Amino acid sequence: xxxxxxxxxxxxxxxxxxxxxxxxxxxxxxxxxxxxxxxxxxxxxxxxxxxxxxxxxxxxxxxxxxxxxxxxxxxxxxxxxxxxxxxxxxxxxxxxxxxxxxxxxxxxxxxxxxxxxxxxxxxxxxxxxxxxxxxxxxxxxxxxxxxxxxxxxxxxxxxxxxxxxxxxxx
Numbered sequence: 001x002x003x004x005x006x007x008x009x010x011x012x013x014x015x016x017x018x019x020x021x022x023x024x025x026x027x028x029x030x031x032x033x034x035x036x037x038x039x040x041x042x043x044x045x046x047x048x049x050x051x052x053x054x055x056x057x058x059x060x061x062x063x064x065x066x067x068x069x070x071x072x073x074x075x076x077x078x079x080x081x082x083x084x085x086x087x088x089x090x091x092x093x094x095x096x097x098x099x100x101x102x103x104x105x106x107x108x109x110x111x112x113x114x115x116x117x118x119x120x121x122x123x124x125x126x127x128x129x130x131x132x133x134x135x136x137x138x139x140x141x142x143x144x145x146x147x148x149x150x151x152x153x154x155x156x157x158x159x160x161x162x163x164x165x166x167x168x169x170x
Contacts, residue, residue, distance in 0.1 A: 022046070023167035024053060024137065028149070028159060033142035034167075035104055038135065042093035045106055045115065045136040052085060052117055053164045062158035066151045070126060073107055074161060075118035079154070084116035090134075097135040099126040104137035121146050 022037040039046040052058060057077070064081050065073040076083040092112040099105060103122045106115035115134055123146070139146065149159040 020168040020170075021166065024049070024164060025167055025170055026058075026142075026164045027162040028142075028145045029162060030145045030148050030159075031142055033145050034140050035137045036140045037137045038097070041095045041097055042106075042134045042136045044090050045093055045134050048087065048090060048117070049119070049136060050166050051087075053166055054169065056163075057085060057117065058161045058164040060160055060162075062154075062160045063149050064154045064158060065120075066149045066155055066159070067123075067153065068151050069124050071120040071122050072146055072149050072159075073118060073120040075107070077117075079158070081118070081154075084118060087116065089113060090115045093134045093136075094131045095135055096131060099129040099133065099135065101125065102139035102143050103135055104139065105129065106134045106136060108133065123147065 022039060024035040024037060026033040026035060037046045037049070058075065061074055061077055062079045063072045063074040064076055064079050073081070090113070092115070097103070099122050101122055101124055105120055105122070107118035107120055108114040119136070121139060150157055
């Protein structure tokens with residue numbers, strides 16, 4: 001008979017790490033995308049993204065603007081590019097972090113302090129956006145699933161976020 005401690009250990013859930021609290025899992029129809037959050041660069045934006053993810057806000061939301069060689073934009077519940085959450089807009093948290101392949105940044109209007117829920121993921125280097133948009137994360141796994149999103153402004157049959165969760169909650 002196995003000692004009780006071994007049986008108990010087999011049924012325990014692994015401890016969640018600090019990294020899990022700063023990791024998003026975005027499930028697309030083609031597979032999972034892992035995003036490392038950057039609270040060191042944009043603490044308010046990271047907090048908003050996590051809050052919205054935990055509320056299920058992004059689940060079912062489409063990528064309404066997908067430009068090859070540039071970026072994929074989503075996060076608008078209306079799917080038009082003109083909507084956002086009911087939460088107040090965020091003040092800019094610009095940094096020197098470069099907009100390169102896999103970087104996640106907030107979309108906004110001409111007003112630098114208008115980011116709300118929309119975001120984009122860079123397909124390629126877009127350093128002309130540096131210090132003008134708030135970088136809040138980077139894709140660490142699954143960029144091929146972002147690459148596979150249907151293209152267009154808007155795409156005829158847009159790709160959507162099946163679910164987006166903070167890894168600590170998954």
